[in-house]
Amino acid sequence: MEVFIAQVINGISLGSIYVLLVTGFNLLLLVAMIIHFAYPQVVVFSMYIIWLVLEVTGNNLILGALAGVTSSILLNLISAPLFQKVMEKRGEVDINSTMVMSMGIGMIITDVLSHGFNKGHPIAFPDTLAGGEAILRVGLISILPGQVSAFVVGVIAVSGFFLLLYKTRPGRAFRAIAEDPNGARLVGIPLLKTGLQSYALSGLLGGLIALLLAALIGSASSGLGEQVALKVIAVSIIAGLGNLVGGLVVGLSLGILEAIVQGYISGTWSNAIAFVIMLLVILAKPTGLFGLKL
Amino acid sequence: MASNDQTRAHADSQQALLTIENLSVSYGHVNALKHANLQVFKGEIVVLIGANGAGKTTLLETALGINTPLSGAIRFKGKPIGGAAVDRNVRAGICLVPEGRGVFASMSVLDNLLLGAHNNMKNVGKHLQRVYEWFPILEKRQDQIARTLSGGERQMLAIGRALMSSPELIMVDEPSIGLAPIVVNDIFNILRMLNQEGYTILLSEQNANKALKCAHRGYVLETGTVTLSGTAAQLLDDPGVREAYLGA
Numbered sequence: 001m002e003v004f005i006a007q008v009i010n011g012i013s014l015g016s017i018y019v020l021l022v023t024g025f026n027l028l029l030l031v032a033m034i035i036h037f038a039y040p041q042v043v044v045f046s047m048y049i050i051w052l053v054l055e056v057t058g059n060n061l062i063l064g065a066l067a068g069v070t071s072s073i074l075l076n077l078i079s080a081p082l083f084q085k086v087m088e089k090r091g092e093v094d095i096n097s098t099m100v101m102s103m104g105i106g107m108i109i110t111d112v113l114s115h116g117f118n119k120g121h122p123i124a125f126p127d128t129l130a131g132g133e134a135i136l137r138v139g140l141i142s143i144l145p146g147q148v149s150a151f152v153v154g155v156i157a158v159s160g161f162f163l164l165l166y167k168t169r170p171g172r173a174f175r176a177i178a179e180d181p182n183g184a185r186l187v188g189i190p191l192l193k194t195g196l197q198s199y200a201l202s203g204l205l206g207g208l209i210a211l212l213l214a215a216l217i218g219s220a221s222s223g224l225g226e227q228v229a230l231k232v233i234a235v236s237i238i239a240g241l242g243n244l245v246g247g248l249v250v251g252l253s254l255g256i257l258e259a260i261v262q263g264y265i266s267g268t269w270s271n272a273i274a275f276v277i278m279l280l281v282i283l284a285k286p287t288g289l290f291g292l293k294l
Numbered sequence: 295m296a297s298n299d300q301t302r303a304h305a306d307s308q309q310a311l312l313t314i315e316n317l318s319v320s321y322g323h324v325n326a327l328k329h330a331n332l333q334v335f336k337g338e339i340v341v342l343i344g345a346n347g348a349g350k351t352t353l354l355e356t357a358l359g360i361n362t363p364l365s366g367a368i369r370f371k372g373k374p375i376g377g378a379a380v381d382r383n384v385r386a387g388i389c390l391v392p393e394g395r396g397v398f399a400s401m402s403v404l405d406n407l408l409l410g411a412h413n414n415m416k417n418v419g420k421h422l423q424r425v426y427e428w429f430p431i432l433e434k435r436q437d438q439i440a441r442t443l444s445g446g447e448r449q450m451l452a453i454g455r456a457l458m459s460s461p462e463l464i465m466v467d468e469p470s471i472g473l474a475p476i477v478v479n480d481i482f483n484i485l486r487m488l489n490q491e492g493y494t495i496l497l498s499e500q501n502a503n504k505a506l507k508c509a510h511r512g513y514v515l516e517t518g519t520v521t522l523s524g525t526a527a528q529l530l531d532d533p534g535v536r537e538a539y540l541g542a
C-alpha cells in the first residue's frame with residue numbers, strides 16, 4: 001500500500017508536468033495559432049539556465065527559479081515575432097510554416113545546449129533543488145524532497161492556470177479566441193496583443209515546468225527536449241489537439257500510469273508501455289479521447 | 295412612427311454620430327463597397343437595406359475597424375476613425391452585433407456578456423445589472439453554456455453583450471436571419487426599446503418590411519453603392535423598394 005501511495009504521489013508530480021507541458025503547447029496552438037513542437041526544448045533551455053545560475057550564485061534557489069521563469073518567458077516572446085507573419089494572417093493555424101519555424105528553433109536550442117553548456121555533458125542539479133535525504137523509504141521506493149515540492153508546485157500551477165483560464169479577463173479572451181478568432185475580433189478582443197499574452201503565459205508555465213523537472217528528475221541533457229516533445233505531442237493528440245481539459249485528464253493519467261509501471265513492473269519499460277497504450281487509444285479514437293478543439 | 299419627423303428635425307440640427315463618406319472597400323479583386331455614403335444621427339434607428347452580397351456586412355465591419363478602407367472617410371462624433379483598431383473603436387462607443395449572432399457557444403452566458411465588456415471593465419457590475427433588467431432570461435441562464443440557448447435567446451445574448459461595452463452606437467447585422475417571425479418581432483421591439491433608452495442603432499436587413507417599420511430612416515445598398523435613401527415612410531412607399539425588398 002505504501003508503494004502504491006508513493007507512486008501515486010510521484011505520478012501526480014510527473015503528471016502535472018505533462019499537464020503543464022500540454023497546456024503551454026495547447027495555449028499557443030489555440031490563442032497564438034502556432035504549432036510549437038519545440039516548446040519542450042524551450043523548457044529544457046530554461047533548465048540549463050537554472051543550472052547555470054545555481055552554479056554561479058552558489059545554489060541560490062530564488063535567483064535560479066527567477067532566471068528559469070524569466071528565460072522561458074523571454075525566449076517565447078523573442079520567438080513571437082518569428083511567428084508574427086502567421087499571427088497576422090490569422091483565421092486558421094498555418095501548420096506547415098509554424099511547424100518548420102518551431103522545429104528550427106528547437107534545433108538551434110538543442111545545438112546551443114550541446115555546445116555551449118557544461119562541455120556538452122549532461123547537467124546535474126544540486127541537492128538543494130532535487131534531492132537530499134529521502135523523506136520516506138519503502139523497499140526500493142523512496143520519496144525525495146524534490147518529489148514532494150514538484151508535487152506541491154505542480155498541483156498549484158495546474159490549478160492556478162485553470163483558475164486564470166476560467167475566472168479572469170485574459171482567460172476569457174483566450175477561450176474566446178480559441179473558439180472563434182473572427183468572432184473574438186468582432187467583439188473587440190485584440191488578437192495580436194492577446195496572442196502575445198499567451199506567449200508570455202506559456203513562457204511562465206515553461207519556467208515552472210523547468211523547475212519541476214529539475215526537482216523531479218535532478219538532471220538534464222541537450223536531447224531531453226526532443227524526448228519530452230514526443231510525449232507532449234502524443235498526449236496532446238490522445239487528449240484531442242487543443243483540448244485543455246482533455247490534456248489535464250490525460251496528462252495526469254499518463255503520469256500516474258508511468259509511476260505505477262515503474263513501481264510494480266520496471267522503470268525501463270514505462271516509456272514503452274505508455275506508448276503502446278497511447279497507440280491503442282489513438283487507433284480506437286483518432287480524434288483523441290476528448291475530441292479536437294480546433 | 296409619430297416621432298419620426300420630430301427626431302429627424304432634431305437630428306438635422308446637430309453633427310452626425312457616424313459619417314461614412316465615399317467609402318470604398320475591397321477584398322483582393324472584389325470591390326465590396328464603392329463610394330458608399332451614409333450618416334447616422336444621435337437618437338436614430340437607421341436601416342441599411344440590401345440583398346445578399348450587397349456589402350452590408352462589409353460596411354458595418356469596416357465602421358467597426360475590421361477592414362481597412364481603400365479610400366473614403368469614416369468619422370465617429372466628428373473624429374476620423376477609418377483604419378483604427380477595433381478595440382479602440384469599441385472603447386470610443388461603437389459596437390457590432392454580428393451577423394449570425396457570433397455568440398461563443400462553448401462559453402457560459404455570463405462569460406459571453408463579460409466578453410462584451412473586455413475593453414471597458416469599469417462599472418461592469420452596473421452594466422450587467424442593466425442588461426439583466428432588460429433581459430431577465432439571460433440572468434436565469436447566466437451559468438448555462440450558450441450552445442443551449444434558442445435562436446432568439448442567442449440574439450438577445452449578442453445584443454446584451456454589445457450593451458456591456460457601454461456603446462453609443464449599436465450596429466446590428468441582419469438580426470432577423472434564421473429567426474421565427476414572432477421572435478423577429480421581439481427582437482425589433484427590443485431594438486426600439488433600446489433606442490428609446492438613448493442608444494443609436496444602425497441595422498442591416500434583407501427583408502426590409504419590419505425593419506423599416508421600426509426605423510426612422512433607411513439606405514438601400516446595391517452591389518456596394520448606396521442607390522437610394524430617405525425616411526422610412528418614403529422607402530416603404532417607393533415602388534422599387536416595394537418590389538425588391540418588401541415582396542410586394
Ligand SMILES: Nc1ncnc2c1ncn2[C@@H]1O[C@H](COP(=O)(O)OP(=O)(O)O)[C@@H](O)[C@H]1O
Nearest residue numbers: 321324326344345346347348349350351352353
Ligand atoms: N472575406 C471576403 N473575401 C472575399 N470576398 C468577400 C469577403 N467578404 C465578403 N466578400 C464579398 O464582398 C461582397 C459584399 O459582401 P458582404 O459585405 O458580406 O455583403 P452582405 O452582408 O450585404 O451580404 C460580396 O460580393 C462578397 O462575396
Ligand SMILES: [Mg+2]
Nearest residue numbers: 350351352393
Ligand atoms: Mg452580411
